[in-house]
Amino acid sequence: MARNILEIKELYKSFSKGKYGKDDETYNLLSNLNISIPENTISALIGGNATGKTTLFNILSGFLKEDSGNIYFHNSKTTNLSEIPPYKREHLGIGRLFQDNHIFPTLTVLENLIIADKNVLKGNPFEAIFNVKRVKESEKVLTQKATETIAHLFGKSHELLSKLNDKASSLSFGQKRLIGLIRLFMSDYKLVLLDEPTAGINPALNDFISEIIKQMVLENGMTVFLIEHNMNFVRKTAHNCFFLDNGKINMQGTPSKVLGNEFVQKNYLGV
Amino acid sequence: MVGLSNLLSIGQAAFYGIGAYVTALALKTLGLSFFPSVILAIVITLLFAIIVGYISLKMEGDYFILATLGIQIIVFTILNNWIAVTMGPYGIPGIPSPKLFGYIEIKGIESFLMVSTAFSAITIFFFHRLIKSPFGRDLKGLRDDSISMIALGKNITKLKIQSFVISSSFAAISGFIYASYISYIDPTSYNLDESIFIISAVLIGGTGNIKGPIIGAIFVVALPELLRFVGLPDSIAANMRMIIYGLTLVIIMRYRSQGLAGVYKF
Numbered sequence: 001m002a003r004n005i006l007e008i009k010e011l012y013k014s015f016s017k018g019k020y021g022k023d024d025e026t027y028n029l030l031s032n033l034n035i036s037i038p039e040n041t042i043s044a045l046i047g048g049n050a051t052g053k054t055t056l057f058n059i060l061s062g063f064l065k066e067d068s069g070n071i072y073f074h075n076s077k078t079t080n081l082s083e084i085p086p087y088k089r090e091h092l093g094i095g096r097l098f099q100d101n102h103i104f105p106t107l108t109v110l111e112n113l114i115i116a117d118k119n120v121l122k123g124n125p126f127e128a129i130f131n132v133k134r135v136k137e138s139e140k141v142l143t144q145k146a147t148e149t150i151a152h153l154f155g156k157s158h159e160l161l162s163k164l165n166d167k168a169s170s171l172s173f174g175q176k177r178l179i180g181l182i183r184l185f186m187s188d189y190k191l192v193l194l195d196e197p198t199a200g201i202n203p204a205l206n207d208f209i210s211e212i213i214k215q216m217v218l219e220n221g222m223t224v225f226l227i228e229h230n231m232n233f234v235r236k237t238a239h240n241c242f243f244l245d246n247g248k249i250n251m252q253g254t255p256s257k258v259l260g261n262e263f264v265q266k267n268y269l270g271v
Numbered sequence: 272m273v274g275l276s277n278l279l280s281i282g283q284a285a286f287y288g289i290g291a292y293v294t295a296l297a298l299k300t301l302g303l304s305f306f307p308s309v310i311l312a313i314v315i316t317l318l319f320a321i322i323v324g325y326i327s328l329k330m331e332g333d334y335f336i337l338a339t340l341g342i343q344i345i346v347f348t349i350l351n352n353w354i355a356v357t358m359g360p361y362g363i364p365g366i367p368s369p370k371l372f373g374y375i376e377i378k379g380i381e382s383f384l385m386v387s388t389a390f391s392a393i394t395i396f397f398f399h400r401l402i403k404s405p406f407g408r409d410l411k412g413l414r415d416d417s418i419s420m421i422a423l424g425k426n427i428t429k430l431k432i433q434s435f436v437i438s439s440s441f442a443a444i445s446g447f448i449y450a451s452y453i454s455y456i457d458p459t460s461y462n463l464d465e466s467i468f469i470i471s472a473v474l475i476g477g478t479g480n481i482k483g484p485i486i487g488a489i490f491v492v493a494l495p496e497l498l499r500f501v502g503l504p505d506s507i508a509a510n511m512r513m514i515i516y517g518l519t520l521v522i523i524m525r526y527r528s529q530g531l532a533g534v535y536k537f
């Protein structure tokens with residue numbers, strides 16, 4: 001078995017009860033949650049509505065702060081993520097696909113992809129004014145990378161290739177979702193967090209999305225940690241499955257083991 | 272810049288004022304010539320903007336607007352009370368005309384028209400390149416979706432500070448032109464009214480491109496002339512002007528929140 005790339009230990013997170021509830025009235029959403037994600041695998045997190053799956057991802061990305069617990073990210077060295085500001089977690093090699101589409105509506109499809117680049121200006125806006133040649137060259141390379149990635153994933157005649165200069169707001173929900181997925185190939189990620197990758201996408205495309213995710217692992221050396229409600233998709237795609245219930249991981253193993261479990265079937269699948 | 276980074280600053284006149292006062296002191300007290308004065312005005316305003324940016328941009332949205340309001344009030348109070356340097360409410364009279372390379376005196380409306388045209392051209396060129404560059408793309412991204420920007424590893428605090436500092440530094444150029452042309456400055460030109468005037472121009476014209484703010488500026492500058500043309504006496508026209516600005520702002524925000532020619536909606 002491969003080593004773990006991510007280890008979540010004794011994680012707790014509570015929220016105050018209702019919006020106007022008293023501050024001391026809290027409930028534990030995640031309590032004593034432990035997960036280890038093996039490197040170069042696809043792991044699926046399943047669980048009922050509002051059990052805290054997205055909240056866990058938001059804690060991993062740094063948008064929410066855990067109450068207590070530790071999150072270790074093992075790359076070339078081990079990092080305790082709690083001490084890292086959100087944007088720097090991306091620099092460590094952690095990518096994210098949001099459950100609700102977070103694309104940039106006023107940017108074009110192409111801009112939505114090449115904005116993933118962080119190297120060209122290195123944070124110096126004056127380079128844009130005085131080093132036009134270097135910027136132009138970098139833009140050319142990025143544009144090529146974006147079109148090649150789309151062509152590689154979806155084929156040379158995919159509709160997105162003819163929409164590169166359209167505003168992203170003009171895309172359908174499913175197309176926006178694809179942009180989010182393609183963008184993850186623009187950087188060298190080690191771990192990607194995919195929050196319901198098939199949600200809102202034409203079910204006919206599910207197999208296709210499944211293939212793209214497998215490609216992330218096989219061709220691009222990423223580790224995938226995803227949240228899914230579509231159990232057929234989980235069976236087809238994931239190596240490991242984690243069942244989140246009552247704030248902790250109640251059951252884990254291969255998808256067929258977890259989904260075949262009597263407790264999971266009764267309490268989640270409603271069989 | 273407001274439109275690009277979603278940073279609505281109501282302290283723009285403060286930076287304009289610092290630029291004007293540094294110009295006045297550079298020309299009059301230090302006896303510097305044209306380029307050293309412009310550069311000094313820009314550098315001092317820039318340093319001030321960096322400090323203000325670091326403090327206020329840690330705050331989000333509405334708090335940032337309040338912070339810039341605070342800066343506006345602080346700067347006005349300093350200009351008005353630091354008599355030894357700014358001569359307080361009396362202002363600084365007799366600012367000498369700047370000399371190009373110490374020889375050619377820039378004086379009179381034609382010379383200043385040329386200087387302002389040159390500076391405007393440089394500013395437009397600069398912002399055009401910036402908007403079209405990856406930096407401009409990042410600012411648009413920030414405006415669209417800051418969460419996504421963070422997830423893509425962008426340091427959005429740094430981006431906000433950079434855009435704030437750049438736009439504030441350009442206010443120093445306007446300060447330079449104003450102080451050296453009018454040759455007399457006093458604090459009332461840099462109070463909250465002036466900031467609101469600048470914001471009106473930006474919001475009425477629209478943001479996110481270069482033509483929006485230019486159209487807005489033409490509108491707010493042309494309006495008083497238009498009222499005079501209609502034949503209203505000055506005392507009524509001044510009040511009418513404020514009422515019309517207000518009304519226009521309300522109407523535009525209600526029916527065309529991206530402004531007359533802008534991209535972004537508020």
Ligand SMILES: Nc1ncnc2c1ncn2[C@@H]1O[C@H](COP(=O)(O)OP(=O)(O)O)[C@@H](O)[C@H]1O
Pocket residue numbers: 015016029047048049050051052053054055056
């Ligand atoms: N920032 C927040 N503040 C308060 N409550 C929150 C916050 N984020 C999520 N919640 C609550 O936590 C619960 C779990 O949400 P979520 O993690 O999105 O569930 P899911 O498992 O469906 O992804 C929900 O009841 C939600 O309202």
Ligand SMILES: [Mg+2]
Pocket residue numbers: 053054055099
């Ligand atoms: Mg969710």
